[in-house]
Amino acid sequence: MREQTLAKLTDITEEEQFILIEKAPDPKELYSRSGRFIIERRHMSSLSLGESTAAVCMRRHPRFREFPVHSHDYIEIMYVCDGSITHVIDKETVTLCANDLIILGKDTRHSILSVGENDIGINLIIATELFEDAYNKMKKNSQLSNRRIESLLHGDGQPYCVFSAENSLPVQNIMESMIEQVICERSADGYILRQSVGLLICYLSALFPEQTESDSPRESMKKTILGYIESSYSTATLTEAAEMLGLSPSYLCRLVREYFGVSFKKLLMSVRFETACGLLMSTDLPVGDIINRVGYENSSYFHKEFKKRFGMTPNNYRRSH
Numbered sequence: 001m002r003e004q005t006l007a008k009l010t011d012i013t014e015e016e017q018f019i020l021i022e023k024a025p026d027p028k029e030l031y032s033r034s035g036r037f038i039i040e041r042r043h044m045s046s047l048s049l050g051e052s053t054a055a056v057c058m059r060r061h062p063r064f065r066e067f068p069v070h071s072h073d074y075i076e077i078m079y080v081c082d083g084s085i086t087h088v089i090d091k092e093t094v095t096l097c098a099n100d101l102i103i104l105g106k107d108t109r110h111s112i113l114s115v116g117e118n119d120i121g122i123n124l125i126i127a128t129e130l131f132e133d134a135y136n137k138m139k140k141n142s143q144l145s146n147r148r149i150e151s152l153l154h155g156d157g158q159p160y161c162v163f164s165a166e167n168s169l170p171v172q173n174i175m176e177s178m179i180e181q182v183i184c185e186r187s188a189d190g191y192i193l194r195q196s197v198g199l200l201i202c203y204l205s206a207l208f209p210e211q212t213e214s215d216s217p218r219e220s221m222k223k224t225i226l227g228y229i230e231s232s233y234s235t236a237t238l239t240e241a242a243e244m245l246g247l248s249p250s251y252l253c254r255l256v257r258e259y260f261g262v263s264f265k266k267l268l269m270s271v272r273f274e275t276a277c278g279l280l281m282s283t284d285l286p287v288g289d290i291i292n293r294v295g296y297e298n299s300s301y302f303h304k305e306f307k308k309r310f311g312m313t314p315n316n317y318r319r320s321h
Contacts, residue, residue, distance in 0.1 A: 083119030
């Protein structure tokens, strides 16, 4: 990490000033509004940096005092920028050093021992839905997956997993980029942060290839078919897909129905409408341009199908999202 960035991170925060003069409120009062010490993301986002109530926000871990046993209603990733930080999880002591990350599953109960001035940790506060969606998209569109990360999303899964990014410049660069945006500049684009979380999950999954599942021929073919449709949705045809895969159209049609439970046409429509929704939410493109971009020439047909799927017109969908 750049010395300039690290120097900014060592500054004493307002919260830490109160800790040092022993006037800081009880953490339970500061971070939780429930009877039990469960930190809520919607409350935490107002005490963090980034967009308020955002799906992902960030804060520096407070130093100079122990953080008592607690849990969260979100996924938390702690990245150690310098020094070391020790968690206690189910009576197990887990010490993180510089460039280590720990991912804590929702509802994981843990405490954090007091740290000194040069022990710098950054917490990513991530909505469980965003984390799960990013992981599922990775599995759907790449050869990567990681059992340890996936188990964090299950109620009976493991409570945490630790990764060392000491030899992973991509992970270090992603974290430093997010820290620069949020902590140092105190401004961030929510879309960039959400995409950064997805990219971070990809690189973490690739850190330990021995724990990465290999796809069966069936899964590889499913991803190949879906990859073709997602990259060529505006012009994709069953005939072209069959030629690219070296299969007959009728055989490919049977495979698609077997793998996805729908016809090739319906799978293509699903991708087109999913893409259209993304464009409606993330761009100011006129609806007519979006209709053409996703491969439809008949706008009345698109509007009819859109309303059937989502219960509203494209313009209402854009406004509601």
